Amino acid sequence: MPNATEPQWLTERLTQTVALATAEVHAGGIPFAGLVADDTATVLGTGVNQVRAHRDPTAHAEIVALREAAREHGPHALVGATLLASGEPCPLCYVTALWSGVGRIVFAADRHAAAAAGFDYASSYDLFAVPVEQWRLSPLHLPVEGAQEPFRAWLAR
Numbered sequence: 195m196p197n198a199t200e201p202q203w204l205t206e207r208l209t210q211t212v213a214l215a216t217a218e219v220h221a222g223g224i225p226f227a228g229l230v231a232d233d234t235a236t237v238l239g240t241g242v243n244q245v246r247a248h249r250d251p252t253a254h255a256e257i258v259a260l261r262e263a264a265r266e267h268g269p270h271a272l273v274g275a276t277l278l279a280s281g282e283p284c285p286l287c288y289v290t291a292l293w294s295g296v297g298r299i300v301f302a303a304d305r306h307a308a309a310a311a312g313f314d315y316a317s318s319y320d321l322f323a324v325p326v327e328q329w330r331l332s333p334l335h336l337p338v339e340g341a342q343e344p345f346r347a348w349l350a351r
C-alpha cells in the first residue's frame with residue numbers, strides 16, 4: 195500500500211515501472227523493470243532484464259536502469275537517487291544499488307510474489323545469514339605468489 199508520508203511521484207514512478215515490466219512480458223521478455231529517478235521525479239534511466247539479449251548474466255532490470263542513468267547523467271547522478279523496481283531487487287541488484295550511491299530503493303511486488311511466478315531468488319538472501327565458508331559456492335582462497343602486489347602497487351602509486 196502507498197505510504198501517505200511518501201511523495202505522490204514515488205507512487206506514479208513505481209506504477210510506471212510496473213507498467214514497463216508488464217509491457218516487457220507482452221514483448222516476449224520476463225516480468226521485471228527498473229527505473230532510476232532523482233528527487234524531482236525526473237527519470238534518469240530505465241531498464242528491463244537483458245540477460246538473454248545481451249548475453250550478460252548481470253543485466254538484471256535494475257542494473258540496466260542504473261547503467262543507463264550513469265551513462266546518460268554521470269555516476270554522481272545516482273548518489274541519493276531512488277531506484278524503483280517492479281519486483282523486489284535480488285541481492286546482486288541490491289548490492290549494486292548500494293555501491294552506486296542510490297539513496298532509496300522502492301519495489302512493488304516482493305520476492306515471494308516473484309517466486310510464485312517462477313522466479314525464485316528468495317533463497318539467495320539466505321546467503322548473508324551464514325558464514326561464507328558454508329555457502330554452496332564457497333570461494334577458494336588461494337594466496338598465490340604476488341597476491342598482494344596489486345594493492346602494493348596501488349598504495350605505492
Ligand SMILES: [Zn+2]
Pocket residue numbers: 254255256283284285286287288
Ligand atoms: Zn537482480
